[in-house]
Amino acid sequence: MTSALYLENYLDSLESLPTELERNFKLMRKLDDRAQTAMKSIDTHAKEYMKNLVTNKDSMTEEERKKRLHEIQVLFGKAKEYSDDKVQLAIQTYELVDKQIRRLDNDLARFEGEIQEKASSTRSKSEEAVVKKGRKKTKDAKTTGKKKQSPSSEDEARGGGGTAAQVSKKKKQKVNQEKENRKGQKKNAEVEESEKESGPATHPSDVLDMPVDPNEPTYCLCHQVSYGEMIGCDNPDCPIEWFHFACVGLTTKPKGKWFCPKCTQDRKKK
DSSP: OOHHHHHHHHHHHHTTHHHHHHHHHHHHHHHHHHHHHHHHHHHHHHHHHHHHHHHSTTTSOHHHHHHHHHHHHHHHHHHHHHHHHHHHHHHHHHHHHHHHHHHHHHHHHHHHHHHHHHHHHHHHHHHHHHHHHHHHHHHHHHHHHHHHSOHHHHHHHHHHOSOHHHHHHHHHHHHHHHHHHHHHHHHHHHHHHHHHHHOSOOOHHHHHTSOOOTTSOOBTTTTBOOOSSEEEOSOTTOSSOEEETGGGTOSSOOSSOOOOHHHHHHHHHO
């Protein structure tokens, strides 16, 4: 039952209450007046009886005394009856009002229970919605993270176990190493091929007279194609990378790391 409908029904039940209370109060007032009148009459009869008993003691017969006492007793009976009726009517009036109060208290307790139940249900639904929303956000975040992270990045992160900068640095070193290995293999193959074609030793002056393929890459300080024995600079950022032994004044391969004249000069400046 909604609060508006309940209030309407409750007011309808209270519509007759003021009339009943007014009627009961009027009856109680009448009963009280009758009781007061009876008590006054009792006082009057009692005074007359006592006066006659003192002054006319010898003239009053036994029958007359009994008659007057009986009248006084009847008046007492009526006064008591009026008083009892008044008390009963007051009790009925009290119970009538108390009934409405108990009904109101019970209805208020019931409404309060329903409100608490609805609030608890709403709170449970709200918490459930928040939990679902949080799970959805976590799921979306995981999905987005998986999309952003490539398989190679995952492998590098698992293998290296370092930061993104460390992974990037290792990757760059690996690429440079692979580049040097490929170039070294290529140069060795070209040197072997040149040795087979031109002999074991070739001087730069002899190469200048040889026809050059415009598509073949050039190296060294002389900007010529690869021939003879060549040595690679150990600086990964060297712009030339490979040099002819004769161009850098070498006859045999040196031990340890070797840097070209340009990289050596740059390292001394640093």
